[in-house]
Amino acid sequence: MTTVRLRHVHTDLALHQLRDRDGGAHPLLLLHGLGERTPDSVPLIAGAWPGSVWGLDFTGHGDSSRPSCGGYTAEVLLADVDHALEVLADDGPVTILGRGLGAYVGLLIAGARAELVAGTVLTDGPGLAGGGPSQHSPSITHARGGVDVLQRSGADRAARLDPDKPDPYALLELAIDVRPADYATTYARLAVELSPVDQPLSVATVARHPWIDAVADLPGVVRERAADALRRFAA
Amino acid sequence: MTDANAAPEPVPRAPLRDEVAGSDLRPHPGTRRPDRFRHVDSDGLSIAVWEWGEPDAPPVLFTHGGFDFAGTFDGLAPLVADAGWRVVSWDQRGHGDSERAHLYSWGADRRDALAVMDSIGTDPIPVVGHSKGGALMLSVADAVPHRISHLANLDGLPTSRLWPDVPEHHRTEMRRGELAAWLDHRRAARTKIRRPGTIEDLADRRRRMNPRLSPEWLQYLVPIGGYQQADGWRWKIDASLRMGGFGPWRPEWYTHLLASMGMPVLCVLGLEVEVMGWGTLPEDVVSILPANGRFAPLENVGHFVHIEAPEVVAGLILELIS
Numbered sequence: 233m234t235t236v237r238l239r240h241v242h243t244d245l246a247l248h249q250l251r252d253r254d255g256g257a258h259p260l261l262l263l264h265g266l267g268e269r270t271p272d273s274v275p276l277i278a279g280a281w282p283g284s285v286w287g288l289d290f291t292g293h294g295d296s297s298r299p300s301c302g303g304y305t306a307e308v309l310l311a312d313v314d315h316a317l318e319v320l321a322d323d324g325p326v327t328i329l330g331r332g333l334g335a336y337v338g339l340l341i342a343g344a345r346a347e348l349v350a351g352t353v354l355t356d357g358p359g360l361a362g363g364g365p366s367q368h369s370p371s372i373t374h375a376r377g378g379v380d381v382l383q384r385s386g387a388d389r390a391a392r393l394d395p396d397k398p399d400p401y402a403l404l405e406l407a408i409d410v411r412p413a414d415y416a417t418t419y420a421r422l423a424v425e426l427s428p429v430d431q432p433l434s435v436a437t438v439a440r441h442p443w444i445d446a447v448a449d450l451p452g453v454v455r456e457r458a459a460d461a462l463r464r465f466a467a
Numbered sequence: 468m469t470d471a472n473a474a475p476e477p478v479p480r481a482p483l484r485d486e487v488a489g490s491d492l493r494p495h496p497g498t499r500r501p502d503r504f505r506h507v508d509s510d511g512l513s514i515a516v517w518e519w520g521e522p523d524a525p526p527v528l529f530t531h532g533g534f535d536f537a538g539t540f541d542g543l544a545p546l547v548a549d550a551g552w553r554v555v556s557w558d559q560r561g562h563g564d565s566e567r568a569h570l571y572s573w574g575a576d577r578r579d580a581l582a583v584m585d586s587i588g589t590d591p592i593p594v595v596g597h598s599k600g601g602a603l604m605l606s607v608a609d610a611v612p613h614r615i616s617h618l619a620n621l622d623g624l625p626t627s628r629l630w631p632d633v634p635e636h637h638r639t640e641m642r643r644g645e646l647a648a649w650l651d652h653r654r655a656a657r658t659k660i661r662r663p664g665t666i667e668d669l670a671d672r673r674r675r676m677n678p679r680l681s682p683e684w685l686q687y688l689v690p691i692g693g694y695q696q697a698d699g700w701r702w703k704i705d706a707s708l709r710m711g712g713f714g715p716w717r718p719e720w721y722t723h724l725l726a727s728m729g730m731p732v733l734c735v736l737g738l739e740v741e742v743m744g745w746g747t748l749p750e751d752v753v754s755i756l757p758a759n760g761r762f763a764p765l766e767n768v769g770h771f772v773h774i775e776a777p778e779v780v781a782g783l784i785l786e787l788i789s
Contacts, residue, residue, distance in 0.1 A: 241656045241707045242569040291570070300511040301578065303560075303570030307714050311653040318654060344646040367720040370574075370606040372581045374510055405574055415715040421639050422646075 233272060235295065238315045246295035247316050248287045250274045256282035257466045258350055259326045261316060263287075263334025266359025266406050267398045269294030277355075277458055278329060282466050288316045290337075292399030302375065302401025306362070306409050309333070310340040317341070317348045325350035325428055327465045329458070332357025333406055335437065336416075339447065342433060343419030346426035351465030353434045353458050354444065363408035365442040371408075375400035413446035424452035434461035478703060480504065480515065480564040481538055481691040491695065493666075495687035497777065499545040501537070507557070509582035515564035516557045516583055520548030526587045527788060529556040530580065532598030532623070532743075534676075534704060536563030538691035539597075543773040546781035550789070557583045559600075561705035563692055571708060573606065573716075580607050584614055591730075593617035593788040597773055598743070602721040609724045617788045619733040621780065622770050624725065625718030626747045645713050656707040663699030666690070673702075676710075676743050679769040718745065725755050732760040733787045735780060737768040744770035761787070 234252075238245040248270045250262075260281045264270055270287030278285055289296040290309050313328075320326045327350050330338030335354035342352040423432050435448040436458040448455055456464075482490040484500040492500070501517035508514070517537045527547060529540050537556035544554040558565040560579055568575065580603065584592065593616050596604035601623015608615045664672070670685035677685065693700045725732070734752050737744070749764050756762055763783050768775045 239657045241653060242567070299569030301509055301560075301568065301575060303568055303572040303575035305570075305572050305714060307649075308570055311650055314650045314653065343643075344650060367717070370577060370610045370724075372574075372577045372607070372610045374578065405572070410715050412715050418639055418642050422643055425639075426643070 240315045243291045244297040246289040251285040253284050259284045259320050261286050261328050263330040265332030265357030292402040298399045304402050304405040309337045313341045321348040328352040333359030343422035350429050353461045356437045361441045362411040375404050411443040413442045416443035417446050420447045478694040491690040498541040507586045509579045513566040519544040519554040524553040526553045526592050528594045530596035530600030532600050536692045542777040567705040591616040595619040597621040598623050605724045617731045621735045624722045624747045625745045627718050659706040661701040728757050735763045737772045739769040741769045
């Protein structure tokens with residue numbers, strides 16, 4: 233596995249190449265779930281991909297650097313992926329396979345940089361639901377130290393057990409990141425309208441959450457098995 | 468091209484009251500620099516805290532708006548301090564003399580606010596917030612109501628009135644442009660530093676977003692919120708920050724918290740709608756004012772109520788908290 237280091241404003245990102253295969257197909261980019269990192273080798277689900285396979289460690293995860301004192305949003309991770317596309321999509325669009333949080337961020341980049349993404353597959357994984365579809369009561373939680381500690385989530389408790397990466401603030405803040413259905417569908421519409429491939433969004437999740445159902449119900453979005461979607465996007 | 472991520476050259480902090488002589492600060496009528504300065508550690512991030520008034524006076528916390536800094540209270544804070552209060556304010560992360568953060572969010576700002584409050588004590592205290600700072604303190608008050616005794620909101624009630632009312636397909640097209648601009652900004656921000664200029668240049672640039680404020684006031688702010696290098700002055704604010712962010716956030720999420728407030732509340736609204744404001748109208752406020760709330764609309768005053776009418780606003784705040 234080789235790693236390319238990318239600079240995203242103040243953060244160092246790790247973009248790993250899991251397999252180098254020229255001449256087959258365009259690259260596949262793996263986006264991990266909340267609290268995870270890029271696997272050490274190509275996962276089984278992507279084993280048949282005919283091109284090179286890459287994985288990005290989000291800010292505060294894996295080999296990417298950890299910011300001080302949090303401030304995570306899914307939109308910052310969207311920009312993480314955009315930095316990876318700046319490298320990977322130089323010769324053409326890239327297919328994305330996202331798990332959990334990575335599936336949501338994969339949807340965002342599929343709409344935001346539609347011309348650089350040749351299909352996105354949304355699969356189950358940690359952080360898929362986020363903080364639900366609507367506003368919740370604001371809270372103030374310190375993931376390390378602090379005085380006014382309010383233990384409000386399992387992610388927060390888990391974070392206390394591990395002071396290292398994944399960044400406890402990432403676990404805390406991205407677990408409550410609000411994901412309205414109409415916000416998600418805006419990105420899905422952009423992807424469907426502007427992508428270089430037909431039916432560019434594949435929903436392969438078992439879990440049903442409001443943002444996923446809203447996206448899956450749109451014309452141009454396909455519910456299918458991840459393996460089928462990858463075969464379709466590789467063609 | 469300069470690397471914005473390289474270790475920044477040491478930037479001198481803004482002067483205190485007793486450091487003004489010999490500094491580049493241009494005196495401005497009715498202003499006074501803070502009496503004290505200190506740092507607060509917010510889980511590893513250094514936050515610059517400023518204080519006016521006697522250190523043993525009862526505290527009141529002031530919160531500035533987006534792209535501002537605590538020094539923008541140099542007109543209002545002394546009026547409240549001279550009435551017997553210890554005014555405490557801080558430069559939000561990435562603003563003024565606080566450390567630049569890797570990431571920015573409302574949740575992180577709330578955490579910094581509580582770190583500053585913890586540095587004052589654990590008794591409930593009055594808070595005052597302008598613009599984004601007003602919305603921020605509404606969310607802090609909702610999260611930790613036991614820490615706040617009174618709340619004054621200075622033109623800080625976000626509404627979607629200035630958001631264009633367009634069909635869904637047009638909104639999608641607008642979103643496409645916003646997204647591309649924001650992602651392009653993030654790509655460029657790794658090497659971006661703020662443009663240098665004279666004090667007059669920086670004041671002129673700021674006046675485009677603050678057209679009702681005098682050039683002299685804006686020039687006064689430059690040596691506080693800016694720093695000088697060989698090629699000129701620059702604003703200290705982190706160049707990675709950008710006006711008009713995006714995301715799932717809806718303005719009403721914070722404004723509607725007003726109706727939940729259990730402590731005495733004051734809402735001051737400048738009735739002159741301008742570029743940096745939210746476009747909030749009196750009926751937006753009156754309809755959600757809590758039972759213990761007071762609404763104070765100010766005629767012929769814009770978004771920066773504390774700068775345009777400091778005596779009036781100080782009087783209203785003192786009526787609330789005294």
